[in-house]
Amino acid sequence: MSLIINKVTKKFGNIIALNNVSIEIKDGEFIAILGPSGCGKTTLLRIIGGFAEPTSGTIKMGDVLYSDSAFNLPVEKRNLSMVFQSFALWPHMSVREHIEFPLKSKRNKAMGDEEKKNAVEEAISWTGLKKLADRLPGELSGGQKQRVALARAVVSKPDILLMDEPLSSLDAELKVNMRKEIQDLHKLTGATIIYVTHDQSEALAMANRIIIMKNGNIEQIGTPEEVYKKPKTEFVAVFVGKCNLVRGRWNQNIFYVKDTKIMYNNESVEPYFIQRGMYPVRPEQFSIERKGLGIEGRITNKQYNGREIHYTVKCEDDFYVVYEDEEKNFNINEAIVLVKKERGN
Numbered sequence: 001m002s003l004i005i006n007k008v009t010k011k012f013g014n015i016i017a018l019n020n021v022s023i024e025i026k027d028g029e030f031i032a033i034l035g036p037s038g039c040g041k042t043t044l045l046r047i048i049g050g051f052a053e054p055t056s057g058t059i060k061m062g063d064v065l066y067s068d069s070a071f072n073l074p075v076e077k078r079n080l081s082m083v084f085q086s087f088a089l090w091p092h093m094s095v096r097e098h099i100e101f102p103l104k105s106k107r108n109k110a111m112g113d114e115e116k117k118n119a120v121e122e123a124i125s126w127t128g129l130k131k132l133a134d135r136l137p138g139e140l141s142g143g144q145k146q147r148v149a150l151a152r153a154v155v156s157k158p159d160i161l162l163m164d165e166p167l168s169s170l171d172a173e174l175k176v177n178m179r180k181e182i183q184d185l186h187k188l189t190g191a192t193i194i195y196v197t198h199d200q201s202e203a204l205a206m207a208n209r210i211i212i213m214k215n216g217n218i219e220q221i222g223t224p225e226e227v228y229k230k231p232k233t234e235f236v237a238v239f240v241g242k243c244n245l246v247r248g249r250w251n252q253n254i255f256y257v258k259d260t261k262i263m264y265n266n267e268s269v270e271p272y273f274i275q276r277g278m279y280p281v282r283p284e285q286f287s288i289e290r291k292g293l294g295i296e297g298r299i300t301n302k303q304y305n306g307r308e309i310h311y312t313v314k315c316e317d318d319f320y321v322v323y324e325d326e327e328k329n330f331n332i333n334e335a336i337v338l339v340k341k342e343r344g345n
């Protein structure tokens with residue numbers, strides 16, 4: 001069953017937190033809601049969860065009405081679970097007790113005792129908590145605590161898992177490791193995941209589709225590849241990964257910078273950029289050459305980054321970031337030309 005969000009607006013006094021938002025989320029999808037602070041991500045998640053009501057618009061799960069401006073199906077009647085950034089664990093309850101807890105509520109009366117026992121064991125095993133089942137939260141690391149929160153969320157076999165920045169209180173390395181665990185849990189449970197984050201690399205790494213929000217509006221919805229390679233607006237281009245917005249003039253599929261330097265485009269560039277005389281070029285889509293046809297510039301900064309070197313290049317008044325292979329070594333102050341690589345390079 002699809003979750004259908006139709007023309008949802010949410011106002012807090014004069015503030016429009018969500019502005020006419022529509023999206024259909026298919027059963028089993030992993031959706032990331034990505035955007036800067038205050039764009040409305042959490043408000044959208046809370047409305048889906050039933051913790052807040054829309055000012056107008058509807059939320060439906062298949063044919064079942066979840067919310068509209070006059071009706072709000074209670075949280076416990078929606079088959080969903082929520083995972084928070086703060087873990088939300090009780091200090092006096094063991095790992096196992098936390099995981100058993102959701103099955104004690106009224107809505108899980110339908111599950112028999114044997115089924116509940118199996119569900120708890122399954123959630124413990126899926127999250128690798130077998131050896132830690134009798135510990136208290138105070139005896140767990142941050143990553144282990146988040147695994148308890150995940151196990152508690154999946155034990156009741158929800159259709160939808162809502163996650164609000166679940167990794168943001170973990171340190172950088174653990175964050176990256178936990179991404180894989182969340183992906184594994186998605187595969188094992190088959191649940192729809194709706195994952196709020198302001199971290200574009202998390203969204204790109206895990207989601208099937210990303211919803212990019214700005215000021216309560218959806219800027220773009222697409223697969224990670226689509227939003228990275230074919231951003232629809234300047235905001236998306238810059239928010240999702242690094243992007244050079246080269247200014248110039250389009251004529252058919254040829255882009256001119258200062259009338260003389262040309263770059264051929266064999267990709268389709270969104271009308272937004274063509275109308276504004278812009279070409280969004282990712283740092284790895286430029287190559288730095290010592291001579292040739294391209295934008296003339298000078299290297300102003302260089303950072304070693306393992307496999308590649310990150311250069312800053314000054315071209316007249318503009319600065320561009322370019323990632324080049326380690327073998328192609330340029331020096332600071334060297335005069336170079338920037339050439340747009342052909343697609344696929």
Ligand SMILES: Nc1ncnc2c1ncn2[C@@H]1O[C@H](COP(=O)(O)OP(=O)(O)OP(=O)(O)O)[C@@H](O)[C@H]1O
Binds near residue numbers: 015016035038042
């Ligand atoms: N209960 C509330 N009362 C008044 N304004 C609110 C309330 N909740 C949210 N807002 C406002 O609505 C807008 C969207 O907030 P929301 O929390 O959804 O943003 P967000 O994208 O989740 O931000 P963050 O990443 O900082 O959590 C913001 O301007 C916020 O100040």
